[in-house]
Amino acid sequence: xxxxRLYADENGESHFEDVELEFVPVDFAPPAPAVNVxxxxxxxxxGFLSAPPGGYGDWHPTPKRQVFFYLSGEMEAKVSDGExxxxxxxxxxxxxxxxxxxxxxxxxxxxxxxxxxxxxED
Numbered sequence: 001x002x003x004x005r006l007y008a009d010e011n012g013e014s015h016f017e018d019v020e021l022e023f024v025p026v027d028f029a030p031p032a033p034a035v036n037v038x039x040x041x042x043x044x045x046x047g048f049l050s051a052p053p054g055g056y057g058d059w060h061p062t063p064k065r066q067v068f069f070y071l072s073g074e075m076e077a078k079v080s081d082g083e084x085x086x087x088x089x090x091x092x093x094x095x096x097x098x099x100x101x102x103x104x105x106x107x108x109x110x111x112x113x114x115x116x117x118x119x120x121e122d
Contacts, residue, residue: 001038003092006079008061012100014079019094042121049115051075051107054109062095065120074111078104 005017010052023036049068059080080101086108087093097103107113 001094003067003094004085004087005094006062006077006097006103008097008102013081014097014103015081016079017084018082020115043118044121046116046118048099049113049117051113053107053110053112055107055113057105059102059104061097061099063098065094065096065098065122066116066121068093068095069118071114071116071117073111074109075105075113075115076106076108 001023003021004018006014007017008014012097016042021038022039025034026037028035028037050072053073053111067088068091070087070089070091070093072089074086076084077093078084079097080103
């Protein structure tokens with residue numbers, strides 16, 4: 001599985017990075033058979049975010065390190081190095097640009113975007 005990391009470098013410029021998750025077989029819930037599991041990260045809380053079509057966030061850093069799971073709709077994000085990416089149903093992004101210029105975000109299409117958001121420890 002791949003996800004997209006959005007981060008700020010030491011100069012505060014934001015970038016995208018594709019990250020591949022490694023899965024290993026684990027006896028996760030015995031006596032059920034082993035399943036493939038990735039490494040876990042400590043989280044502080046979770047919630048949901050909804051935004052309407054055309055919703056736009058001008059340049060901003062993320063307020064916390066967080067993971068977005070895209071449940072419906074589609075969003076577009078632009079980082080300060082100029083790259084633009086779209087994220088739709090099934091996409092996962094790790095957003096870590098808590099400092100610097102940040103990124104822009106825009107809801108594209110005709111549907112509300114719905115995200116599950118998991119905030120991570122700093």
